[in-house]
Amino acid sequence: xxxxYILFDLMMAILFFLIGIYFYKSNGKAANFxxxxxxxxxxxxxxxxxxxxxxxxxxKMMLWAIPFLIGIGIDIYSPGKGVRIAWxxxxxxxxxxxxxxxxxxx
Numbered sequence: 691x692x693x694x695y696i697l698f699d700l701m702m703a704i705l706f707f708l709i710g711i712y713f714y715k716s717n718g719k720a721a722n723f724x725x726x727x728x729x730x731x732x733x734x735x736x737x738x739x740x741x742x743x744x745x746x747x748x749x750k751m752m753l754w755a756i757p758f759l760i761g762i763g764i765d766i767y768s769p770g771k772g773v774r775i776a777w778x779x780x781x782x783x784x785x786x787x788x789x790x791x792x793x794x795x796x
Contacts, residue, residue: 692766696766714749718741760775
């Protein structure tokens with residue numbers, strides 16, 4: 691069971707890191723995958739620098755891998771706790787992103 695938790699944390703870390711790299715290196719082409727952005731009109735989209743937007747989100751997604759790397763370290767010594775802690779940290783990071791995004795849009 692210990693190996694399961696470690697592999698799960700590792701897969702989540704790799705997933706977030708790879709998606710983050712994709713966004714970061716997309717030159718703005720991944721902007722259509724951002725929730726809400728793809729629903730804006732063309733005139734509203736012109737207000738944003740898509741390249742910068744994708745780079746910022748890419749960096750944040752790469753940072754989302756860190757809680758799962760920490761989870762691996764914790765799961766080695768206490769199986770199951772690392773996964774829970776990683777998800778709690780990730781949810782906190784997600785809520786922080788949503789608050790920042792809400793503040794920027796208003």
